[in-house]
Amino acid sequence: MTRPRDTHEPFTVDSVVVGRSARMRGVFDFVRVIADSETSVLITGESGTGKEMVARLLHHWSSRRSKPFVPVSCAILSETLIESELFGHERGAFTNAIKERPGRFELADGGTLFLDDIDDVPLSMQVKLLRVLQTRTVERLGAVRSIPVDVRVLTGSKRDLRQLVAEGTFREDLLYRLNVIPVQLPPLRERTEDIPLLIDHFFGRYFRARGKEAKPMSPAMLEAFMRYPWPGNVRELENACERIAQTCICDSVVAGCVPASILFHRAAGAAAPASAATPVHPGVSLDDRIREVETSLIGWALKASDGNKSKAAVLLKVKRSTLGDRIKKLGLGHLESRDGGAALVPQRADGLPGIRQ
Amino acid sequence: MEGYARVQAVLDRVRPLLQADGGDIVLIEVLNNRATVRLTGKCAGCPSAHVTLHVGVEMAIRAEFPELEELIVAQA
Numbered sequence: 049m050t051r052p053r054d055t056h057e058p059f060t061v062d063s064v065v066v067g068r069s070a071r072m073r074g075v076f077d078f079v080r081v082i083a084d085s086e087t088s089v090l091i092t093g094e095s096g097t098g099k100e101m102v103a104r105l106l107h108h109w110s111s112r113r114s115k116p117f118v119p120v121s122c123a124i125l126s127e128t129l130i131e132s133e134l135f136g137h138e139r140g141a142f143t144n145a146i147k148e149r150p151g152r153f154e155l156a157d158g159g160t161l162f163l164d165d166i167d168d169v170p171l172s173m174q175v176k177l178l179r180v181l182q183t184r185t186v187e188r189l190g191a192v193r194s195i196p197v198d199v200r201v202l203t204g205s206k207r208d209l210r211q212l213v214a215e216g217t218f219r220e221d222l223l224y225r226l227n228v229i230p231v232q233l234p235p236l237r238e239r240t241e242d243i244p245l246l247i248d249h250f251f252g253r254y255f256r257a258r259g260k261e262a263k264p265m266s267p268a269m270l271e272a273f274m275r276y277p278w279p280g281n282v283r284e285l286e287n288a289c290e291r292i293a294q295t296c297i298c299d300s301v302v303a304g305c306v307p308a309s310i311l312f313h314r315a316a317g318a319a320a321p322a323s324a325a326t327p328v329h330p331g332v333s334l335d336d337r338i339r340e341v342e343t344s345l346i347g348w349a350l351k352a353s354d355g356n357k358s359k360a361a362v363l364l365k366v367k368r369s370t371l372g373d374r375i376k377k378l379g380l381g382h383l384e385s386r387d388g389g390a391a392l393v394p395q396r397a398d399g400l401p402g403i404r405q
Numbered sequence: 406m407e408g409y410a411r412v413q414a415v416l417d418r419v420r421p422l423l424q425a426d427g428g429d430i431v432l433i434e435v436l437n438n439r440a441t442v443r444l445t446g447k448c449a450g451c452p453s454a455h456v457t458l459h460v461g462v463e464m465a466i467r468a469e470f471p472e473l474e475e476l477i478v479a480q481a
Binding site: 267296309311 | 428444451461462
């Protein structure tokens, strides 16, 4: 439920502010401006774009920085679980509630609560959340008293909540409560100029963790990294860099050191989406294929007309002499006999000859 | 087209990436839909590269040569 934190590196602004692109600079400048307010911030961005990092920055730059920062992912299925996780429970509130337990709201008292994956919260839970945000008090499961909490609530969503409101799966009133200040994080593929910087950053971190100097990356591999669309965004890039730092034993990061999915993406991409326009195909022989089709059709016509060339020529809408020439050319003379052709030509249900693909 | 030429065509497309880094991949044979390749040059001796390229090249070949039973990376 709570994101595992990397404990080997203390959280510093420098360790997360990576990005020189205009869009990221804009995001960081904006985050700095809104950090010390008390309002709710909704951080929207695809998986792996750094929503929690921005939430941490907001906390770090606020006057609450000495108080707890509590991140929670709401992407869990059981409603009771979310409820007890967020609001806590009293002893005996449900079957396994052996001890009383404070919820995340209480744990974040005085500090910042980051509710990630808010788009996964079921409707019934949204009502309860809205009430807590309005009254600033929580009730543990099975409790009678309310506990006042002083918490700044930040939320993260990978989907556009407006869209969910339109679809009827997210409460409009909760959206307005959460989305006082929106922050949009761009996907990595829209800020590729930051990729070299991010690689340096993560190589520095992970090679150092292995007790080695960061290695340079070959130009071809840098190009492959720039070209790859990074569906998992910065998180995926970080994982790739960590993997390379763990496995690379050469002087520089070259083709053999890079995960296959990234290295061969262009090859796979060329075969997949572009295939509609320019299919990558081993090639066909037009002559062979025409011969095949001719053999098929002539065989069918001869069979259908009991080996009678004149009738077959009518079926094929050609002159009898033309058919004769083709039969000779294709070496189909034997089909002119009464039972020829049947074995040669695969039949389709509609009686036309099947053509092998 | 026969298997050898089809596999070779795939390798020809992924090859520039390897060559740019001083490596290469050589197709030795395609027999009963089993392709055997060998890494040469820079990455030939690296165990990580063998794993990485095995997976990647197999993926790339299979995309266009689905009959592929197995890709064998021969040890140098």
